[in-house]
Amino acid sequence: MCNHKPPCPAATAPDHDAAATVSSHPEQGWSRLCNGILRFEDGGELLPGGKIIGPFSRGLVNAA
Structure with a gap:
């Protein structure tokens, strides 16, 4: 707690x-x-119940 x-x-x-x-x-x-x-340093997370939140990308710009 x-x-x-x-x-x-x-x-x-x-x-x-x-x-x-x-x-x-x-x-x-x-x-x-x-x-x-x-x-985690890549932005990913592991929640207490076991759910995974994937890493995120920083600074990426859509070049289209």
Whole structure:
């Protein structure tokens, strides 16, 4: 459970990325957020229930 004031957003909340980082392992490419989400350096996430949110692309522009 989150002890922050105000509490961190739940893993299912739209703003779940705003949760505090409680464990960071940049040498392995991941961090654990207070709400139980594992966030990977490529932008992908693993939610506590096992749902996977794929990585996102930054800075890509449609050249059409």
